Amino acid sequence: MLGEGVVQAQTDQPGRPPISLVPSHSVIERQPGQAIVVTCYTDQGHRTIWMYPDGKDVTSAKGRIHVELVQQKGHSLVFEDIRMKDKGNYTCKTTVDNKEYKKSFRLTVIVPTSFNETPEVQESELGQNMTLRCYAQGDPKPSIMWHFNGKPVDDNDKYKILDNGLLIHKVTVEDSGVYECRAYQIATSTSMIKEFKITVRIQHKPTFQTKEGFSDLVYGYVSGVVNLTCHATAEPKPKFEWLKDNKQVVESDSIAIFDEDHSSTLELVLNNDTMFGDYVCKAINKLGTTEKVLVLKEGNRPDPPMEVGDLQATADSVQMKIVPPETGVQLPITGFRVQYVPKQSDTASWEEAKFADFNVESGEVYSLQGLNQDTDYAIRVQSRNAAGYSMASKEMTIRTEKIQAHSVTNSSAMMSSIQSSILMLVMSIISVRQFL
Known part of the structure; x- marks a missing residue:
């Protein structure tokens, strides 16, 4: 059977050539595995013959490449599974009044x-x-x-x-x-x-990198927790080692090491002052080793803020004044951590608290954003310096405002005013007409 889309041309009209191809393209492009049908028509049912590119006749009535008779009008050349070796010029020929006519197309197989x-x-x-x-x-x-x-x-x-x-x-x-x-x-x-x-x-x-927010000089205090982190680019990715006093640092109850592809963090629970000092981070791969020294110095834990007050709430925010503690010769206060949690009862559940970190600002006024309306919040604040965070300030409670809907009474009053104005206008028009 012929493939879909074959158009049967009317070729018996006067003046038309005795042979034609449908489709009539001189070049047909297909990919391996695709199919195509090209039909050769003649006037008055003259016999047609299809030829391969090598000049041999196509005689098969079935198979991957074969011919089919089309209503005594010609033959279709059918390709069921095109292959690379099929590319070339295919020719249909017929003889009319002892004169041979030919029509060809070139099959291009695109891979x-x-x-x-x-x-x-x-x-x-x-x-x-x-x-x-x-x-x-x-x-x-x-x-x-x-x-x-x-x-x-x-x-x-x-x-x-x-x-x-x-x-x-x-x-x-x-x-x-x-x-x-x-x-x-x-x-x-x-x-x-x-x-x-x-x-x-x-x-x-490996090559060490300097990342924003990380320093080679780190402060801590006894009973506190501190992280030392080094970053290194390398290919293949590096293996990390930590050393102190020329001895490899290994994990224990007070020491944890967290390695990623291009960084390593040494977490220390500072049980005593012997844990302060120089730590060496080594990054190693098959092409070499690079070392970096991070210094852990003893600092002071900051005091809580001197004052937290003047709380003012909107429907989605709370603004407050925070006064840093006096530091003297100690490490300066660099910021604050404001903890906050919705208060469901008399006691806040601080394990579920969220927090917002702020750097010290000259105005001493800070704002929590994105809160829920009409909700009680418990709030407390910690001071921050290079060694860590202070104890939290005294817990305070404040309620955000409730969002007010537009007043229905105001809307009704406005409608009443409009209606009164329209009525007065109508009465005026009637009075003018009566006068006229």
């Missing part, structure tokens, strides 16, 4: 680009020349363009575009990231773009 042999992750050591491989295969043969950080890569002193890759001269850590190998295929009537992402890792020994 979409594939990157089957291209590694998704490619690595090189720092300072080496690196060749990124991109094995783009397809027919027509795809042309390649490279992109890095969303920008095209051109031939220059840093990059050289190769047939199957991209040469990067003397790679640095900044060359790490995701590269895009974009393959472009252009055929007679269509074009296709396909991309493949390649993650580039530049192997290097």
